[in-house]
Amino acid sequence: MQPGRIYLDNCVTTCCAPEVIKEMQPYLEEKFWFPGTFISTGENTNNLIIEAQKTIAETLGASPKEIHFTSGGTLANNIAIKGLANAYKQQGKHIIVSVVDYPDLLTNAAYLEKNGFEVTYLSSDSEGFISLKELKQAIRKDTILFMTTAVNHTVGTIQPLSDIKAVLDSADHKIYYHLDAGQGYGKIPLNVNELGIDTMSISAHKIHGPQGIGALYQRTGTKLAQLIHGIKRVDNLQTGGLSIALIAGFAKAVELAFSDFETNIAYLRELSNYLLERIEKEISDVELNGPRGEKRAPHNINVSIDFIEGEAITMMLDQKGITVATGSACASEGLKANYVLMAMGKTHIQSHGSMKFTVSRYTTKTELDETVQALAEITKELRNRSPLYLARTKEK
Amino acid sequence: MQYSQKVLDHFMHPHNVGKMENPDAVATEGSPACGDQVTVYLKVDDQTKTITDISFLSYGCASNIATASIITDMAKGKTLEEAKKITWRDAMDALDGLPPVKVHCSVLAADTLQSAISNYEIAHNLKEVPNFGKATIEEELKKIIYPQVGEDIISLKMVKYIGFQDGEVTIDMNIMKFDQWRENIAEEIREHLQKYPEVKKITINFP
Numbered sequence: 355m356q357p358g359r360i361y362l363d364n365c366v367t368t369c370c371a372p373e374v375i376k377e378m379q380p381y382l383e384e385k386f387w388f389p390g391t392f393i394s395t396g397e398n399t400n401n402l403i404i405e406a407q408k409t410i411a412e413t414l415g416a417s418p419k420e421i422h423f424t425s426g427g428t429l430a431n432n433i434a435i436k437g438l439a440n441a442y443k444q445q446g447k448h449i450i451v452s453v454v455d456y457p458d459l460l461t462n463a464a465y466l467e468k469n470g471f472e473v474t475y476l477s478s479d480s481e482g483f484i485s486l487k488e489l490k491q492a493i494r495k496d497t498i499l500f501m502t503t504a505v506n507h508t509v510g511t512i513q514p515l516s517d518i519k520a521v522l523d524s525a526d527h528k529i530y531y532h533l534d535a536g537q538g539y540g541k542i543p544l545n546v547n548e549l550g551i552d553t554m555s556i557s558a559h560k561i562h563g564p565q566g567i568g569a570l571y572q573r574t575g576t577k578l579a580q581l582i583h584g585i586k587r588v589d590n591l592q593t594g595g596l597s598i599a600l601i602a603g604f605a606k607a608v609e610l611a612f613s614d615f616e617t618n619i620a621y622l623r624e625l626s627n628y629l630l631e632r633i634e635k636e637i638s639d640v641e642l643n644g645p646r647g648e649k650r651a652p653h654n655i656n657v658s659i660d661f662i663e664g665e666a667i668t669m670m671l672d673q674k675g676i677t678v679a680t681g682s683a684c685a686s687e688g689l690k691a692n693y694v695l696m697a698m699g700k701t702h703i704q705s706h707g708s709m710k711f712t713v714s715r716y717t718t719k720t721e722l723d724e725t726v727q728a729l730a731e732i733t734k735e736l737r738n739r740s741p742l743y744l745a746r747t748k749e750k
Numbered sequence: 751m752q753y754s755q756k757v758l759d760h761f762m763h764p765h766n767v768g769k770m771e772n773p774d775a776v777a778t779e780g781s782p783a784c785g786d787q788v789t790v791y792l793k794v795d796d797q798t799k800t801i802t803d804i805s806f807l808s809y810g811c812a813s814n815i816a817t818a819s820i821i822t823d824m825a826k827g828k829t830l831e832e833a834k835k836i837t838w839r840d841a842m843d844a845l846d847g848l849p850p851v852k853v854h855c856s857v858l859a860a861d862t863l864q865s866a867i868s869n870y871e872i873a874h875n876l877k878e879v880p881n882f883g884k885a886t887i888e889e890e891l892k893k894i895i896y897p898q899v900g901e902d903i904i905s906l907k908m909v910k911y912i913g914f915q916d917g918e919v920t921i922d923m924n925i926m927k928f929d930q931w932r933e934n935i936a937e938e939i940r941e942h943l944q945k946y947p948e949v950k951k952i953t954i955n956f957p
Contacts, residue, residue, distance in 0.1 A: 663785060665811035666761070669753075673762060683785045684811035684855060689897055689934055691785075702783040739767050739815065741789045741807040742782055 360676040360721045364560075364653060365507060365537055365712035370603070371562040377606040378564065381599035388587050388595065399598055403588065406605035410569055413612045414554070415545035422570045422591045423601055427536040430555035430570035431458040433591050437578030438499050438530050438553060439466050445527070446496025452476035452484045453697040454511075456503045456534045458555075463501075472496075478697045481645040482511030490521050499530045504538030508681065508694035508710065509644030510654025512542055519550040530576065536560055540611040541619065541651050552576045558600070562714070563607030567600035618715055622652035625713040625722060630655050632726040637733050643695060643708060655711045656681075658695075658704040661743035662736040667709060670732045676725055681708035703742075753812060754846035756820075761812040764819035766805045766826070775870035779862040784941055786810030788818055788859050790866040799830045806862070810855060813848055817841045817856035821863055830867055830876075836860065838893075850900030854938075857893050857902075882948040887912050887919060890942040897931055908935075917950030919943055925956055932956060 355361060355369045381402075389403060390396020407418035414421075424430040435458075439449065451463045453475050463473045474492040476484045484502065500522055502513050515533070522529045533554040535544055540561040546554060553576060557568040570591060572578060584593035588601075611618060633640055639660035644650055659667065664680030671678055681692030683706060691705040700708075711725070737743040753761070770776075770791035780787040786809060793803035804826050806818040821841045825833040838860035842848050848856055871877040880886065891912070892904045903909055903923075913920035921939060925932050936954050943949050 661809065663810055663814075666815060669758075669761065669812040673758065682811070684813075684852075687851070688930065689851065689854075702785065706782075706785045739764065739807060740809045741778065741787055742809045744769055744807060 355716070358675055360725055362676065362678045362711045362713060362717065362721075362725060364714040364717075365710070366679065367559045367565060368562045368714050369716065370559075370564055371607060371610055373610060374563055374603045374606045378599040378603040381602045386598060388598070402598065402602055406601050409605045409608050410556075413544075413608055414571060415547050416571055417574065420546075420571055420574055422572060422589045423596050423604075424555075424568050424570050424589070424592045425566055425596060426568040427534070427555045427557035427560075428458050428568075429592060430557075430568050431456075431532075431534055432462060433578060433581045434532050434553035434555060434570055434572070435459065435462040435499070435501060436466070436581050437591075438532060438576070439471060440579035441577040442498040442530065443471075446494075446498045447471045448474070448494050448497040450474045450476060450489065450492050450497060450500045452478060452502060454478040454482055454484070454503075454506060454508075454694045455501070456507050456536065458536075459501050459503065459532075459534055478694075480699050481649075482506045482509045482694065482698055483645075483649075484513060484518075486514065486517055486521050489518065490524070493521075493525050493529065495527070497525070497529050499532060501532040501534070504533050504535045504544065505541060505651040505654075506644070506694060507537050508692060509656045509698070510537075510651035511644050512538070512649055512651055515544075515549050515551075523550070537651060537654075540608075541622070541653055543615075546571055546573065553578070558604035558607055561607050561611045562716075564600045564603040567597065567604045569604070619652050621715060622713055625717055625719065626653060626655045626711075628719060629711055629713070629722045629726070630657070632722065633657060633729065636726055636730045641704065643698070643700065643704070653712050653714065655713075656708060658700065658708045659733055660703070660707060661740045661746060662733060663706050664708055666736055667707075667729070667732055670736070671725070671728060674728045674732075676728060678725075679710040679712075681710065682706040753816075753849070753852075756844075756846045757812065757816040757848065760816035760819040760845065764815055766819065766822040767807070768805050769807060770803065770805045775866045775873065777862050777865035777869050779865055780810070780858045781941070782809060784938075786814045786855055786858055788814065788862040790818075790822070790859075790862045792866050792870060794830065794870055801825050801828055801830065801833055806859070808859070810858070811852070813852040813855040814858060816845055817848075818859035818862075820844050821859050825863055830870065834864065834867055836863065848900065851897045853900035854895035854897060857895055861893055882914075882946055884912050884914055886946070887914060887921075887943065891921075891939065893942060894935060894938045897934065903935065917948060919949055919952045920955070921953070922955045923957075927956065 387395040387399045389399045407421040411418040467473045530552045539556040552573045554571040559565040588596040641658045643656040664682030665684040668680045683691045695705040773791035774794045775792040778789040789807040791805045804822045808815045838857045908924045911922035
């Protein structure tokens with residue numbers, strides 16, 4: 355972590371835990387071997403991979419063989435979604451997703467749509483939840499796949515995963531259930547058996563592990579058509595080489611995140627509640643985006659600050675050494691308002707003024723105090739420059 | 751893609767910010783829905799036609815605020831004729847450049863300055879309200895920036911044909927179907943032309 359910088363963009367990526375870096379070191383320097391049989395070097399790596407699978411499987415209620423390493427969450431999503439669609443296309447070619455899902459799911463859905471599949475896009479309510487009723491109505495005889503995002507990447511909404519499973523099970527045929535758990539893993543309990551998940555993607559760098567490694571959970575018996583062809587080194591789903599050091603680091607990060615899961619989560623929730631409380635106290639005309647309380651992921655606060663624009667707020671915070679994110683079109687690569695907020699029925703102004711703060715276990719209340727103080731000063735400054743704010747005060 | 755130090759300086763500590771009491775001319779361009787809105791106020795010496803004071807308000811991003819700051823600096827003390835020659839390109843050069851994708855945010859400030867000058871001239875009978883026609887449309891299209899390269903769509907020869915008849919504007923564009931900015935450009939064209947009461951219908955054709 356850059357000394358002195360306050361980093362509140364932990365939903366995008368997190369700093370690597372020092373224990374993780376230490377854990378990876380030997381695998382970069384000496385124990386860099388790919389898996390193999392009979393010779394000690396290869397066996398050593400076999401054992402590492404088996405142990406890492408076991409560590410991750412335990413946190414999901416899965417069996418170790420159901421865990422496949424990939425070079426990240428996006429690849430895991432691709433392998434699962436395209437793999438499921440192509441494996442079961444004889445049974446049907448209809449897929450259900452929602453308009454507020456993670457781009458990995460939406461871009462895969464769009465790709466499949468162009469390649470002969472039909473996709474139903476469920477709508478979102480004003481807090482980012484999908485409707486179970488709409489899901490039930492969307493199910494058809496040829497529906498083979500439902501996919502969703504466990505925790506929304508913009509507003510932290512936790513989808514009703516168990517209730518969704520009940521709806522899927524009420525169909526008179528099997529509908530495969532894929533979960534993107536990039537934001538959810540390590541933040542909410544995710545037991546694949548209790549939730550009835552068939553495939554799920556997770557990522558190391560969202561939980562203080564290294565960047566460039568993720569995993570795919572594949573339920574035993576669930577078929578995935580092969581997406582990537584090549585030599586099998588580490589895994590049969592993502593062929594080719596995978597970094598052994600990163601796998602070791604991933605397992606360590608999981609161990610740390612789950613060693614005291616409840617306490618970790620309680621701390622994250624305490625931080626974000628504190629942040630929201632302080633923002634609402636210090637700054638007028640602020641609205642929380644997404645649900646309040648237990649239905650929201652513990653690390654995410656997203657607010658719209660009225661009358662000012664988010665890119666300007668982000669830039670000013672950055673100048674003060676604070677990293678945050680905004681849903682403003684002006685800060686996005688495609689110059690578009692945030693699609694999640696728009697799908698939730700927010701206005702362009704609310705999207706342009708939206709600020710996302712995501713905390714981690716390394717965040718402190720002192721950092722949040724500094725952030726709120728800076729944010730209050732910036733809001734005052736930018737509102738003094740804003741014709742919208744001055745028009746409002748004139749009205750009053 | 752980074753802002754220059756000059757952009758950051760003008761954004762963090764902008765010049766000429768604030769509402770002006772009793773201005774001689776004022777103009778507001780842009781809309782909150784599009785993510786930026788700028789108001790420019792002018793005080794003009796009646797005899798010399800010199801801009802004696804100028805200020806702005808901005809609901810917008812760093813690039814927008816920095817351009818408004820520098821362009822109001824540039825216009826202050828100039829005659830109206832001199833100030834009419836200030837373009838977004840001059841402002842951008844004075845800011846040591848802008849990331850291409852942010853150029854469109856800076857055009858608005860320059861545009862608002864020109865609108866304020868025009869409003870002054872119309873109010874003081876120095877010019878007539880111009881007739882709406884193809885030339886007006888072309889002037890508006892010159893304010894629309896293709897974000898990939900930070901140049902306007904007229905200079906880039908992205909507009910093949912402009913037509914105006916019975917309240918209907920027809921524009922044939924030269925932007926391919928797969929172009930990621932196509933939708934943004936179409937939306938911006940509509941925003942720029944909808945404000946004219948003469949425009950009843952806008953048709954934009956793509957190849």
